[in-house]
Amino acid sequence: MIETLSKQASSAVVALEENLLDWNEVLKNFKTTFGNDIYESWIRNINLKREFNHYVVLTAPTRFVRDWIVSRYADKILDIIKTFKKSIQRIEFFIEESKEKSDKIDFQRDNQISSIENSLLNYNRFNLNNSFDHFMVGESNELAYTAARKVCTQSSHYNPLFIYSVVGMGKTHLLNAIGLDIENSKQVMFISAERFMYHFIRSIKSNDMVKFKDFFRKANVFIIDDIQFVAGKEAMQEEFFHTFNALIERGSQIVVASDRSPSNLDRVQGRIKSRLSGGLVIDIQPPDLNLRIKILRSKFEDIKKNFNENYNLNDEVFKFLATEITSSIREMVGALNRVLAFSKINTKSPNIYECKRILKDFINDNKKSINVESIQNIVAVYFNLNIQEMLSPRRSRSLARPRQIAMYLAKKYTTNSLPDIGRKFSNRDHTTVIHAVKKIEELVKNDNEIKHSITEIIKRLL
Numbered sequence: 001m002i003e004t005l006s007k008q009a010s011s012a013v014v015a016l017e018e019n020l021l022d023w024n025e026v027l028k029n030f031k032t033t034f035g036n037d038i039y040e041s042w043i044r045n046i047n048l049k050r051e052f053n054h055y056v057v058l059t060a061p062t063r064f065v066r067d068w069i070v071s072r073y074a075d076k077i078l079d080i081i082k083t084f085k086k087s088i089q090r091i092e093f094f095i096e097e098s099k100e101k102s103d104k105i106d107f108q109r110d111n112q113i114s115s116i117e118n119s120l121l122n123y124n125r126f127n128l129n130n131s132f133d134h135f136m137v138g139e140s141n142e143l144a145y146t147a148a149r150k151v152c153t154q155s156s157h158y159n160p161l162f163i164y165s166v167v168g169m170g171k172t173h174l175l176n177a178i179g180l181d182i183e184n185s186k187q188v189m190f191i192s193a194e195r196f197m198y199h200f201i202r203s204i205k206s207n208d209m210v211k212f213k214d215f216f217r218k219a220n221v222f223i224i225d226d227i228q229f230v231a232g233k234e235a236m237q238e239e240f241f242h243t244f245n246a247l248i249e250r251g252s253q254i255v256v257a258s259d260r261s262p263s264n265l266d267r268v269q270g271r272i273k274s275r276l277s278g279g280l281v282i283d284i285q286p287p288d289l290n291l292r293i294k295i296l297r298s299k300f301e302d303i304k305k306n307f308n309e310n311y312n313l314n315d316e317v318f319k320f321l322a323t324e325i326t327s328s329i330r331e332m333v334g335a336l337n338r339v340l341a342f343s344k345i346n347t348k349s350p351n352i353y354e355c356k357r358i359l360k361d362f363i364n365d366n367k368k369s370i371n372v373e374s375i376q377n378i379v380a381v382y383f384n385l386n387i388q389e390m391l392s393p394r395r396s397r398s399l400a401r402p403r404q405i406a407m408y409l410a411k412k413y414t415t416n417s418l419p420d421i422g423r424k425f426s427n428r429d430h431t432t433v434i435h436a437v438k439k440i441e442e443l444v445k446n447d448n449e450i451k452h453s454i455t456e457i458i459k460r461l462l
Contacts, residue, residue: 021056021084023048029080034073041307041344042069043077049096054089056081059096062306063129066093068337095127126183126190129302130176136298138291141170144282148174151221151253152181158280160244160254164261165284166373168328171257175223178255182221189219193229197236204235213239217246223255227276232267241272254279260373261388263426283387286377292322292332299333303340313339313349320355324363326460327374335359370461372410372424378460379406382453391426404436405454411437413461 026048031039045065050057058077060066069077070093081088137145144163151161163171179190196216203212216222222243230237247254258265261283262276287295296318304310317339325332342350342358350358380387383402390403403425410421411433418430425433443450 021048021051021081026081026084029083030077033076033080038073043073045069046077046093047096049094054087055092056088057092057094059094061096063095063127065306066095069093126176126179128180130173131180132177134298134302135170135173135177136287136291136295138287138294140285140287140291144170144174144284147280147282148178148255149181151255152178159248160256160276160279162256162258162262162276162279162281163284164258164281166286166327166377167259168330169284169286170329171284172225175225175255175257178221179223186220187218188221188223189216190223190225192225193227196224196240197229197233200236200239213243213246216243217250219247219252221253221255222247225257227256227258228260228265230268230272231265234269237269237272241269241275244272244275248275260424261391263388263391264424266423281388285381286326287329289319289322292326292329293318295329296321296332296336299336300340311343311347311349313343314351316352317349317355320352324359335363370413372414372416372421375409375413375461376406376424379409379457382457382460393426401450404440405450405457407433407436408440409454409457409461 027044030043034043042065045061046069047059048056049059060069074091078088078091081091132145132149135141135145147158147161148163151158163174165171175190179188182188199212199216203209230240244254256276261281262273265273265276300313300318321332321335321339325335338358339350339355342354356363376387376390379402380390383390383398385399385402390399390406392399394400407421407425410416410424411418414421416424418433422428422430422433440450440454444454
């Protein structure tokens with residue numbers, strides 16, 4: 001029975017239909033549909049990698065090209081492909097930088113990087129663009145960068161290494177860079193918590209947990225991203241706990257990333273929090289203005305190099321983008337892409353007025369993205385504190401007052417309930433939040449220094 005099911009599953013994955021796509025004809029249709037300019041700039045960069053019964057795998061030369069095509073043209077591309085082969089239900093993209101490299105890549109490659117067995121698009125292929133050389137270092141992320149480099153040369157020196165920050169600050173970039181640096185010398189496993197959960201559930205359903213355990217416990221370096229997604233999933237936490245212990249016992253290095261510190265992981269077992277806190281815990285703070293400008297210039301130079309573009313952007317444009325968009329590096333680069341699209345179409349660098357018009361909805365949306373974590377980060381930066389210090393049980397005024405201000409702003413600018421806000425401040429009771437709100441409301445009326453501080457924090461927040 002098991003053998004029959006295995007054969008059926010294998011056939012479903014690798015079986016190709018007899019009427020294979022004529023990719024040259026598909027490309028001709030792309031050119032007619034999208035027009036010559038879009039085709040030459042974007043569509044001609046994709047190629048057919050593999051074809052299966054119900055989907056195709058297409059290649060793009062860089063992550064930037066892939067993201068641009070997926071966000072703007074993917075639905076239309078799928079519609080066109082379906083006119084040639086009705087059974088195709090989806091398309092998937094794979095980054096393949098050059099033909100020379102693509103000849104060496106196999107979807108089930110057998111090298112130092114562990115693949116997710118039976119997954120045609122495995123999730124631990126490292127992005128060459130996200131290397132240490134491409135990581136822009138400043139005061140806000142220098143410690144995380146240094147620690148990431150350290151585990152590449154001295155495994156188990158910081159074990160586990162836990163990196164956290166709000167979204168879009170470069171956590172995944174650092175994880176990817178670690179994998180790139182050591183992939184040729186060690187057995188590396190790089191997976192997101194979501195994919196770990198997917199394979200865990202699949203193994204339970206297929207009654208194959210022994211194979212699952214063996215597979216995930218054989219790495220020399222185990223890198224897992226977005227660990228906050230295990231929250232509330234008790235069975236998965238149980239398995240992750242035992243996987244973690246098994247890896248530590250065999251001397252494997254573990255690297256974890258999250259959008260919050262171990263102590264602030266809601267609905268996660270205490271013993272897991274304890275183990276995640278037992279190594280080196282580092283937060284990445286939002287970058288300052290100079291670092292944001294540096295990142296934008298670096299991304300711009302990469303784009304010019306990849307696409308042989310000759311236009312330039314004014315210094316005031318870089319400063320405008322870095323000043324207006326501060327909550328996420330990823331969103332800031334997205335805004336840069338929109339400005340570059342304008343420059344390409346109009347063959348000029350936009351002025352500030354044009355930038356405001358181009359990014360009007362982008363900037364407004366960015367200003368609305370306020371949550372408890374972003375408030376905590378901004379308050380901590382303003383008072384020159386580490387977030388762990390601010391959220392600690394210590395009651396000294398230098399820590400208690402910023403903590404109370406953060407609670408006050410969380411109540412004012414988010415829709416979180418009082419108990420929920422308390423949980424995000426190291427599981428404090430909602431009555432503590434009520435006291436903090438009342439205290440700050442009183443101080444705002446009578447203490448000009450506190451009033452000024454809150455005004456400045458709100459400016460940064462908005």
